[in-house]
Amino acid sequence: MIDEIDSLLEKLSNANSASGSENEVREIVKEEISEYVDKTKRDDFGNLICTKKGKENAPELMLAAHMDEIGLMVKHIQDDGYIRAIKLGGWFDQTLLNQRVVIHTEEGSHFGVIGCKPPHLMRDKDGEEIVKQEEMFIDVGAEDAEEAREMGIEEGNSITMDREYKKLNNNLVTGKSFDNRVGVACMILALKEIDTEATIHAVGTTQEEVGLKGAKVSTFNVDPDLGLALDVCLAGDQPDIEDKESSIELEKGPAFTVADRSGRGIITPKKVLDLLKKSAKKEDVSYQLDVMKGGTTDATAISLSRSGIPSGVLSIPTRNVHTPVEVVSLNDMKKGIKVLSRVLEEASDWV
Known part of the structure; x- marks a missing residue:
């Protein structure tokens, strides 16, 4: 699977889609995912909503991976x-x-x-x-x-x-726009793996970097029972960052957000966090818990839609976030995809 992740991430990273101009990435997502879903739809705000239908009256889960880059x-x-x-x-x-x-x-x-x-x-x-x-x-x-x-x-x-995707040692790669082409790649590849009774809405969202706008619009349209943002998080395993600032590391698996923006963003409900933890344990995948002072994701917008939607975040540790030379581990992405696939299957029982 590493080679497949590598190839798709390179394709997505090298594409150009600043906030409000997501056409290039949207076309890649549609091309890659159409075979594995029942319906794709571009809404009026530019979000791409890809729906894999489940059984009648089954829970509906929304995945959100933003397509835009700073x-x-x-x-x-x-x-x-x-x-x-x-x-x-x-x-x-x-x-x-x-x-x-x-x-x-x-x-x-x-x-x-x-x-x-x-x-x-x-x-x-x-x-x-x-x-x-x-x-x-x-x-x-x-x-x-x-x-x-x-x-x-x-x-x-x-x-x-103007940056191109490159490989480093030990299955680490570098490039621009890993925030959030990493999350987009995980969403696409998980959809290829799953067999679930739940209805899955995989949404490539727009304008996340300038206000979580696409997620607000698409969530209202989808109205899911459960929301999950797929994104990157700040890795602290580099010089001059202390553990008390960020204990998240590459090669230690995906991270689950407990809270971000000091609670002004999302505070993940225990039930959602338990689902993520249980899914990781069933796949024998190590995970990390992320409590962030700053930053937030589409999960905040999802959670505040309509009358409130239980939401969480599965993220991949990344170095140099918001630069043209971000660094991520393909091994962490592989583990994240395994956990995400299990979450989608476990979501059949979400009530």
């Missing part, structure tokens, strides 16, 4: 042809500087590089400060604004990072 958007084209942009999602500004990017237009894609004033020309105190994203520009090689517009570049174009 990116940028063209805000302004200067007279000299340089591009100014805004952030879409939670970037740490210093990770953006000197990145190569792709600007997506109606006519096609164009490469650019993010720059700022060279340190050689900065005053001493300026060189000691972090450059803010608002002070950065994108160089696409245009001589002036007219040429940039002739290239098809205009305000509102989405921008993604």
Whole structure:
């Protein structure tokens, strides 16, 4: 299964789908999953709802894996042809500087590089400060604004990072947009494995990184009995992170969220957490429990839909989250898929 996970994750990671522009990933999900579900539907908000029908009156479970990645958007084209942009999602500004990017237009894609004033020309105190994203520009090689517009570049174009998926040692891989193509891959591959009496709604959600928007809309439409977000979580097994900040590690299996955003996000109901734990134990898979001070997932939006829906999160530990060089273990993904498959089967008895 590792080879299958590797191949699918590479395909998803290399695709470009910033928040609000999820078309490329949505088409991959539809292509990969259609054979294993009874119906696929794109709603008016861009979510892809894939339904595998169960027995009549059986419980209905919603899986949510967001298809969007953090990116940028063209805000302004200067007279000299340089591009100014805004952030879409939670970037740490210093990770953006000197990145190569792709600007997506109606006519096609164009490469650019993010720059700022060279340190050689900065005053001493300026060189000691972090450059803010608002002070950065994108160089696409245009001589002036007219040429940039002739290239098809205009305000509102989405921008993604120009990074390719690569393998590291020990079944670790790196790439962009693992948040959340990892969750999307787990959802697709679990759907290929399961045999359950429950009805499963596998939803590729949109605009998670800018407000959990797609999950809010799609959950209201699906109205499930149980919700489960598939996402990534912060791994703390790297230099300068103490256990008290994050004890989550790669190679120790999937993580189940107990609470995130200090409880302002989701506080997972005991019954849902017990289902996740029981499923992991039945598959003889080690798991980790994640209590987060910050961050949240689609599970928060699902849990607050209609009159309230019991919800949880199955996530895969990831290093360097919200950068173009995220790192994940294919072994953890394999374990996560095994647990997820068991959860879908156990959901037949959810009441």
